[in-house]
Amino acid sequence: MKIGVVIFPGANCDADALYAVERIGAEPVELWHAEPDLKGVDAVILPGGFSYGDYLRPGAIARFSKVMRPLEEFARGGGPTLGVCNGFQVLTEARLLPGALLQNMSLRFVCRTVPVRVEHPDTPWSGACVPGEILHLPVAHNEGNYFAAEETIAQLEDEGRVIFRYLENPNGSRNDIAGICNAERNVVGMMPHPERVSDPLLGSEEGLKVLRSVLEFAGAKVH
Amino acid sequence: MSETLRRVRVLVRPKEGILDPQGEAVRRALPALGFGGVGSVHVGRLIELEVEDESQVEDMCRRLLANPTIEEYEWEVIG
Amino acid sequence: MSETLRRVRVLVRPKEGILDPQGEAVRRALPALGFGGVGSVHVGRLIELEVEDESQVEDMCRRLLANPTIEEYEWEVIG
Amino acid sequence: MNLEETYRSLGLSDAEYARVRELLGRTPNFLELSLFSVMWSEHCGYKNSRPLLGRFPSEGGRVLQGPGENAGVVEVGEGWALAFKVESHNHPSAVEPYQGAATGVGGIIRDILAMGARPVAVLDSLRFGDPADGRVRYLFREVVRGIGGYGNPVGVPTVGGEVEFAPAYTGNPLVNAMCVGLLRVEDLMRSRAVGVGNRVILLGARTGRDGIHGATFASDELSGESEARRPNVQVGDPFAGKVLIEACLELRRRDLLVALQDLGAAGITSSASEMAAKGGVGIEIETDRVPLREGGMEPWEVMISESQERMLAVVEPERVEEVLKVAARYGLGAAVVGRVADHGELRVLCGGEVAGSVPAEYLADAPAYEREVVEPEYLKEAQRLDVEEIPVPGDFNAVLLRMLSHPNLCSRRSVWEQYDYQVRTNTVVGPGADAAVMRIKGTKLGYAVVTDGRGKWCYLDPEGGGAATVAEAYRNLSCVGAEPVALTNCLNFGSPEKPAVYYQLARSIEGMSRACEALGTPVVSGNVSLYNETSGGAVYPTPVVGMVGVLEDVSCHATPGFGREGDVVAVVGA
Ligand SMILES: Nc1ncnc2c1ncn2[C@@H]1O[C@H](COP(=O)(O)OP(=O)(O)O)[C@@H](O)[C@H]1O
Numbered sequence: 001m002k003i004g005v006v007i008f009p010g011a012n013c014d015a016d017a018l019y020a021v022e023r024i025g026a027e028p029v030e031l032w033h034a035e036p037d038l039k040g041v042d043a044v045i046l047p048g049g050f051s052y053g054d055y056l057r058p059g060a061i062a063r064f065s066k067v068m069r070p071l072e073e074f075a076r077g078g079g080p081t082l083g084v085c086n087g088f089q090v091l092t093e094a095r096l097l098p099g100a101l102l103q104n105m106s107l108r109f110v111c112r113t114v115p116v117r118v119e120h121p122d123t124p125w126s127g128a129c130v131p132g133e134i135l136h137l138p139v140a141h142n143e144g145n146y147f148a149a150e151e152t153i154a155q156l157e158d159e160g161r162v163i164f165r166y167l168e169n170p171n172g173s174r175n176d177i178a179g180i181c182n183a184e185r186n187v188v189g190m191m192p193h194p195e196r197v198s199d200p201l202l203g204s205e206e207g208l209k210v211l212r213s214v215l216e217f218a219g220a221k222v223h
Numbered sequence: 224m225s226e227t228l229r230r231v232r233v234l235v236r237p238k239e240g241i242l243d244p245q246g247e248a249v250r251r252a253l254p255a256l257g258f259g260g261v262g263s264v265h266v267g268r269l270i271e272l273e274v275e276d277e278s279q280v281e282d283m284c285r286r287l288l289a290n291p292t293i294e295e296y297e298w299e300v301i302g
Numbered sequence: 303m304s305e306t307l308r309r310v311r312v313l314v315r316p317k318e319g320i321l322d323p324q325g326e327a328v329r330r331a332l333p334a335l336g337f338g339g340v341g342s343v344h345v346g347r348l349i350e351l352e353v354e355d356e357s358q359v360e361d362m363c364r365r366l367l368a369n370p371t372i373e374e375y376e377w378e379v380i381g
Numbered sequence: 382m383n384l385e386e387t388y389r390s391l392g393l394s395d396a397e398y399a400r401v402r403e404l405l406g407r408t409p410n411f412l413e414l415s416l417f418s419v420m421w422s423e424h425c426g427y428k429n430s431r432p433l434l435g436r437f438p439s440e441g442g443r444v445l446q447g448p449g450e451n452a453g454v455v456e457v458g459e460g461w462a463l464a465f466k467v468e469s470h471n472h473p474s475a476v477e478p479y480q481g482a483a484t485g486v487g488g489i490i491r492d493i494l495a496m497g498a499r500p501v502a503v504l505d506s507l508r509f510g511d512p513a514d515g516r517v518r519y520l521f522r523e524v525v526r527g528i529g530g531y532g533n534p535v536g537v538p539t540v541g542g543e544v545e546f547a548p549a550y551t552g553n554p555l556v557n558a559m560c561v562g563l564l565r566v567e568d569l570m571r572s573r574a575v576g577v578g579n580r581v582i583l584l585g586a587r588t589g590r591d592g593i594h595g596a597t598f599a600s601d602e603l604s605g606e607s608e609a610r611r612p613n614v615q616v617g618d619p620f621a622g623k624v625l626i627e628a629c630l631e632l633r634r635r636d637l638l639v640a641l642q643d644l645g646a647a648g649i650t651s652s653a654s655e656m657a658a659k660g661g662v663g664i665e666i667e668t669d670r671v672p673l674r675e676g677g678m679e680p681w682e683v684m685i686s687e688s689q690e691r692m693l694a695v696v697e698p699e700r701v702e703e704v705l706k707v708a709a710r711y712g713l714g715a716a717v718v719g720r721v722a723d724h725g726e727l728r729v730l731c732g733g734e735v736a737g738s739v740p741a742e743y744l745a746d747a748p749a750y751e752r753e754v755v756e757p758e759y760l761k762e763a764q765r766l767d768v769e770e771i772p773v774p775g776d777f778n779a780v781l782l783r784m785l786s787h788p789n790l791c792s793r794r795s796v797w798e799q800y801d802y803q804v805r806t807n808t809v810v811g812p813g814a815d816a817a818v819m820r821i822k823g824t825k826l827g828y829a830v831v832t833d834g835r836g837k838w839c840y841l842d843p844e845g846g847g848a849a850t851v852a853e854a855y856r857n858l859s860c861v862g863a864e865p866v867a868l869t870n871c872l873n874f875g876s877p878e879k880p881a882v883y884y885q886l887a888r889s890i891e892g893m894s895r896a897c898e899a900l901g902t903p904v905v906s907g908n909v910s911l912y913n914e915t916s917g918g919a920v921y922p923t924p925v926v927g928m929v930g931v932l933e934d935v936s937c938h939a940t941p942g943f944g945r946e947g948d949v950v951a952v953v954g955a
Contacts, residue, residue: 009620009623009624009627009711009712010534010620010623010624012534012535012536012623012804012805013536013804015805015806016804016805016806019806019822020806034710049534049536050533050534050619050620050623052327052331052620053323053324053327053534053618053619053620053621053623054534054620055323055324055327055328055345055620056268056287056288056324056327056328056345057290060287060290061287061327061328061331064287064331064334064335065334066334092292093290098292099292100290100292100293102241102242102244102293103244103245104244105244107244107245107248108526108798108799109526109529109530109533109799109800109801110798110799111797111798111799111800111801111802111803112798138803140533140801140803140804142533145242145244147241147242147293148292149292172242172244193803195806196803196804196806198806199806201809201820201935201936202803202806202808202809202820228339228341234348235348236348236350246349249349249351249366249367250351252366253362253366256362256365256366258353258358258361258362259354259355260307260353260354260355261351261352261353261354262307262351262352262353263351263352264349264350264351264352265349265350265351266347266348266349267347267348267349267350268345268346268347268348269313269314269315269345269346269347269348270325270328270343270344270345270346271315271343271344271346272328272329272340272341272342272343272344273340273341273342273343274337274339274340274341275338275339275340276339279337282337283332283335283337286335287328287331287332287335288328316616319589319590319675320614320616321586321589321591321615321616321618321674321688321689322616323616323617323618323619323620323621326618327620330712369477371476371477371614372477372480372614372616
């Protein structure tokens with residue numbers, strides 16, 4: 001299975017995402033932001049970082065990158081797409097996911113490992129988990145405070161689209177939302193970094209479950 | 224070319240009812256500095272730019288400078 | 303109390319000559335969005351607040367709302 | 382303004398000006414005088430510390446590059462090496478704490494990049510006054526925000542550091558940042574310009590009037606009065622910094638560079654003259670080819686601007702095209718601004734005319750001042766204290782509680798949670814332990830890194846404190862299971878013109894050197910920050926040591942804290 005990782009000029013978790021993709025036995029493919037070509041990948045990850053310095057608003061400038069045109073087509077066509085941290089911010093700016101990520105309530109950057117509950121395993125990015133399973137995943141962001149209009153939040157809850165929920169909310173997000181999916185359930189955005197929890201030497205590899213899900217989803221052989 | 228440039232000022236602010244942690248922080252900090260009698264405080268963005276064609280500004284605001292989910296904007300030509 | 307509150311708008315921007323990475327990033331992004339003919343772009347902050355005593359505003363700007371080392375500000379009563 | 386006032390306002394002494402004239406055999410013009418003034422400043426020229434720094438042992442089996450380059454480099458094994466250095470940004474942080482700290486991190490990262498290494502870890506060593514003081518709390522908060530504000534976006538984890546409070550640092554905080562870079566031994570770059578006819582390329586941000594001491598220059602030769610009020614503060618652009626890192630690493634990987642140097646204090650002047658002096662060649666800079674951020678900049682301003690996020694590269698003419706192409710792919714500014722020449726001079730050209738020209742080696746060779754080392758009175762007083770006279774506390778529990786809540790002993794979590802200490806997934810042990818432990822992907826190897834400083838101890842006993850600082854760093858590395866290898870240091874002191882401070886400096890260096898010799902950890906790089914004073918006097922003499930150790934098998938490391946119930950607790954040592 002080929003998994004593409006989009007590289008924006010200010011991405012800084014791209015190497016980690018590529019590394020994690022390798023760890024699950026998939027083939028990592030670098031997708032340069034300036035090339036409108038997904039190179040035939042089966043799934044796409046928008047990694048964390050500060051795509052354009054996060055100037056103006058995180059993800060605001062990145063969403064207009066050349067790579068985003070084919071990516072939007074891919075996502076709207078049902079292609080498994082995961083946005084992590086800045087990638088989540090880009091997906092909301094691109095309207096592939098509803099809502100927005102505001103500055104943390106503390107007004108501070110926060111880097112911390114927090115318990116996160118998997119609410120719904122019926123997406124390409126959570127299928128390897130059992131409902132209610134608790135993963136310990138790090139967050140590292142300044143704007144992770146998920147916000148959407150009341151109706152939107154209600155709709156997300158009703159339709160089971162809150163995929164990951166904080167047990168200890170690090171940023172003030174509505175309903176402790178850590179990650180959501182689109183109506184078609186193929187596009188997932190999450191603030192915690194599963195790719196960072198990908199090696200027992202660094203403490204745990206719980207995060208790989210999130211990424212392995214896409215292998216199961218694709219029916220590929222799981223390593 | 225520069226003769227034809229117009230200066231435009233764009234004000235972007237959190238939409239009504241949207242959480243504004245920065246504004247809230249400023250509001251809370253003021254009394255400690257001895258400033259009493261302050262009501263609401265909102266913090267937004269100021270963008271000043273020079274453009275050749277001011278008919279593009281509306282579009283710039285909608286597509287890039289503001290995020291309509293959380294922000295509202297206004298703009299004017301200032302020079 | 304709220305009858306006596308005045309609305310004040312404060313504009314804070316990078317001082318002239320001070321690097322403005324945000325403005326620069328926006329300036330460089332615009333052509334890719336199909337917006338040509340853009341000159342300089344500067345990004346600053348907009349603060350809107352309600353105060354009882356507008357004689358305090360100057361002091362608020364200097365001490366809290368702007369960073370006088372690298373930013374300049376202006377303010378006006380808007381309501 | 383006459384010439385005499387000019388050189389004085391530029392910070393040159395009468396004797397230094399006389400020396401310039403003697404070296405040149407003529408009267409320098411304003412531009413040339415500017416070049417000397419910035420290169421012969423304490424910051425660039427190490428006038429007061431150079432004679433003392435020679436005392437540091439700098440050789441050892443693993444040392445690939447000792448002092449004299451942008452950073453020291455040691456070998457780890459399996460073809461891997463680490464470049465590291467610590468640098469101060471004390472004065473900028475006192476004026477504008479967020480940007481001062483941010484640009485400090487940016488600056489040290491580029492020093493590491495100049496060695497051809499990928500920056501992989503940052504540590505911050507911070508000192509502030511009493512946190513009961515509102516201004517101190519502001520400085521503290523903003524400095525921490527600034528370090529994260531640069532380090533986080535640029536994608537280099539901040540994995541360690543220290544924070545200490547003492548009234549001696551009120552008004553003059555110490556903000557030291559250390560960076561570690563990882564490289565293949567064969568990729569080691571140096572800053573020596575060679576090859577007459579090679580091109581000089583300026584990479585990165587456009588040049589503005591940042592860091593030009595406009596206020597002192599209010600004279601007729603200089604453009605306009607408005608400049609006089611221009612803020613002398615630099616703003617960091619971590620996004621540009623990130624792009625610069627990736628582009629330079631690619632240029633290095635593709636072997637397109639002859640030499641590389643970051644632009645720090647004194648900007649192009651410092652980088653170009655050092656590159657030329659090291660290579661025994663000349664460099665010509667055409668100031669009208671330098672991409673500018675502001676109109677109307679004079680050649681001297683272009684030459685000494687300290688705009689951030691820039692690097693200078695020497696490139697063979699036939700590679701220029703490719704270098705520019707790589708830069709363009711990253712959206713990075715790049716311009717050919719000059720060439721390597723055989724005349725040994727730093728020559729500034731503007732509009733095809735020579736605006737100034739001086740031998741590069743003179744610029745790089747600031748006069749050095751050696752002073753007498755005399756023991757100050759305060760020491761005798763301080764050391765007279767009889768420990769026996771200190772009353773024994775009645776309630777040790779109360780003492781313990783007070784200690785635990787003391788700003789110098791309480792948890793630093795609220796600081797390091799603002800730093801991304803995990804990005805790049807190599808952090809095995811992050812902040813909060815005795816030292817940070819990092820892995821080298823694809824190998825079993827790891828390394829550990831720590832910073833330590835003991836200002837108060839050095840104040841009370843400069844030599845003992847200097848030795849204790851080195852020993853503490855050494856112990857911290859041992860505690861995580863690393864073999865300490867080498868160190869970098871930043872010497873934060875007051876004015877060396879004061880005999881007491883000069884004594885502190887000399888004796889601290891002596892103490893550090895003796896510890897280094899005893900422990901077998903050479904000094905491979907460092908930085909000196911003098912004149913850390915306010916009206917209240919000098920800061921504590923605070924040498925900060927950043928030490929690096931190696932783990933042959935990174936999975937065998939130790940962490941603090943009691944692991945399991947039933948484990949044996951033992952005390953080791955004297
Ligand atoms: N305290 C010190 N100990 C050892 N070497 C030092 C010390 N301070 C400075 N040096 C060395 O002197 C040289 C010049 O330092 P510096 O001016 O800080 O470097 P840069 O030109 O990169 O800013 C460097 O090679 C540095 O390693």
